[in-house]
Amino acid sequence: MNGGDILSLITVFVLAAFVGFEVIAKVPSTLHTPLMSGTNAIHGVVLVGAMLVLGTASGTAQMVLGFVAVVLATLNVVGGFVVTDRMLEMFKVRKPAKVAAEPAGAVAPSTEGSPK
Amino acid sequence: MSLGTGIRLADLIAAICFIFALRGLTGPKTARYGNLLGAGGMTLAIAITFATNGLTHFLLIVGAMLIGVVIAVPAARLVKMTAMPQMVAAFNGVGGGAAALIALATFLRAPAGSLAVYEVVEVLLGVVIGCVSFSGSCIAFAKLQELMTGRPVTYPGQQIWNGIVGVAILGLGVTVCVSSFNWLVAIVLVLALAFGVAFVLPVGGADVPVLISLLNSFTGLAVAASGFVLHSVVLVVAGTLVGASGTLLTQMMSRAMGRSLPNILFSAFGSVITATGGAEGDTTRSVRSASAEDVAILLAYANKVIVVPGYGLAVAQAQHTIRELADLLESRGVEVIYAIHPVAGRMPGHMNVLLAEANVPYEQLKEMDEANPEFQSADVALVVGANDVVNPAAKNNPDSPIYGMPILAVDDARNIVFMKRSMRPGFAGIDNELLFDPKTTLLFGDAKDSLTKVVAAVKAL
Numbered sequence: 162m163n164g165g166d167i168l169s170l171i172t173v174f175v176l177a178a179f180v181g182f183e184v185i186a187k188v189p190s191t192l193h194t195p196l197m198s199g200t201n202a203i204h205g206v207v208l209v210g211a212m213l214v215l216g217t218a219s220g221t222a223q224m225v226l227g228f229v230a231v232v233l234a235t236l237n238v239v240g241g242f243v244v245t246d247r248m249l250e251m252f253k254v255r256k257p258a259k260v261a262a263e264p265a266g267a268v269a270p271s272t273e274g275s276p277k
Numbered sequence: 278m279s280l281g282t283g284i285r286l287a288d289l290i291a292a293i294c295f296i297f298a299l300r301g302l303t304g305p306k307t308a309r310y311g312n313l314l315g316a317g318g319m320t321l322a323i324a325i326t327f328a329t330n331g332l333t334h335f336l337l338i339v340g341a342m343l344i345g346v347v348i349a350v351p352a353a354r355l356v357k358m359t360a361m362p363q364m365v366a367a368f369n370g371v372g373g374g375a376a377a378l379i380a381l382a383t384f385l386r387a388p389a390g391s392l393a394v395y396e397v398v399e400v401l402l403g404v405v406i407g408c409v410s411f412s413g414s415c416i417a418f419a420k421l422q423e424l425m426t427g428r429p430v431t432y433p434g435q436q437i438w439n440g441i442v443g444v445a446i447l448g449l450g451v452t453v454c455v456s457s458f459n460w461l462v463a464i465v466l467v468l469a470l471a472f473g474v475a476f477v478l479p480v481g482g483a484d485v486p487v488l489i490s491l492l493n494s495f496t497g498l499a500v501a502a503s504g505f506v507l508h509s510v511v512l513v514v515a516g517t518l519v520g521a522s523g524t525l526l527t528q529m530m531s532r533a534m535g536r537s538l539p540n541i542l543f544s545a546f547g548s549v550i551t552a553t554g555g556a557e558g559d560t561t562r563s564v565r566s567a568s569a570e571d572v573a574i575l576l577a578y579a580n581k582v583i584v585v586p587g588y589g590l591a592v593a594q595a596q597h598t599i600r601e602l603a604d605l606l607e608s609r610g611v612e613v614i615y616a617i618h619p620v621a622g623r624m625p626g627h628m629n630v631l632l633a634e635a636n637v638p639y640e641q642l643k644e645m646d647e648a649n650p651e652f653q654s655a656d657v658a659l660v661v662g663a664n665d666v667v668n669p670a671a672k673n674n675p676d677s678p679i680y681g682m683p684i685l686a687v688d689d690a691r692n693i694v695f696m697k698r699s700m701r702p703g704f705a706g707i708d709n710e711l712l713f714d715p716k717t718t719l720l721f722g723d724a725k726d727s728l729t730k731v732v733a734a735v736k737a738l
Contacts, residue, residue, distance in 0.1 A: 170505055182521050184303070185300075190617075190619040191629040192305060193530060193624065194365075195630070196302045199298065200522055200526070201368055201369050201519075202368075204496050205368075206319060206500065206511060206512060206516070207512065207516070208323055209322050209326045209509060210504065212326050212329075216331075216333055217331060217332065217333070230374075230382070231342060232342075232344050232345045233345070234345070239350060240368040243349065243353035247354070248358075251634045
């Protein structure tokens, strides 16, 4: 890599940092946890790097490092997105709020009516 | 269009997906779509990587990925909602570990002395930040999973030791850069792991979530560093996005707790309090405890009840029971809202997730600023398994470690009902004056049992 390449990477880095700050400037605290989990999934992109390392590895040491890196990175990316999706699933817009309440409510007998 | 151009274009599309994913995650309506968009961009970035020129060992790559998927999917699907914070810590830690391994492998590959100084710096940054994030996340996981004490672990000269390790990492790093003693990288790696552990040990349980957010942004930066090492734009973009947004998120979280980040990281929150908490001898003072029936009457004949849920509710898995109680009260014409402190539960926003799991209507969840004026007109504030977030010491007692933290103004309500397991102080380890307040009623017991009894009692009225 020559000096020009590293400069263009640094440019990308600086611009991405600004975008990162700007894009989440306003988050309701309700979404702090899903956002943390979502960004956690996004840095799972490290899997791409791990694939490149394993895919170009020569020698046992590099292969082992690359293999472990791919396993770990896959954990990060898959686990990250699944957990986030599970959290967000619960924020879906609600239909009439009855469904779950019914069974519990139905069991309760009215004590008013009981003789004694 | 050559293959190389195609890959770069795909990386660009993936990067745009990540930006929109973050954007989407900041609003309740768009969040899920944002996450899916992120996953889409990720799939594209990963798929196109297979087309990289000169890539071999496909079977190994696919095999390793399969192992990852087989572990990650069940873990992520089966984890209880209450254990979410430690799950995020774990997934974050492995990401940091992967970034460190990538930097290390690249370093091993290059013949000694063939790397330019800036390339060695990139490798070192990847290794150090990745290792700190990995070992730090392990300790954070252990604290939240209660594999070790949640209290801050302190020892004499702690800051000095951390300082020495930090300086040693820096010094060795510089040596590696200017010399060809490559084996020194191994020592840097070990020291960085140790630093990650030492850095997290003194952080008290209540602050661990903020710490996880910080470690999350560390991993982002480690990924960006490994992107520099591999000259991969998509790694640099995604890693930096996470690093920057994670830093901002960490600040928002610590602001929600009314404390500065350095204060959270270095003040060994909680270690002092244990002493004062024990010395005060809370058993000698009288509190008013009541039966479930008394509480039921109080609630059923109120006009307005504000529920303040805390971690105790989550631990007892009582989110469904509280919803049942709320529905019951509403059917009797009582207005019920939930006041959610930003750090209720163990991560900001954690409680909203748990209540959403129990189908509590989103409109009933009020954030702190919205909820606090409501307490003045509330007949009952029902505090379930929360303690620190309603502790008036945060307002009144400058000596308290939580002084300055914004709290829910439950003391404005006409009556306060605490459901607690015992008189034990909360997660932060601080006594709560409110428990001794004359308008406070206590109902001891597991949150779920207590709520179930109250539900039965309300039905019986």
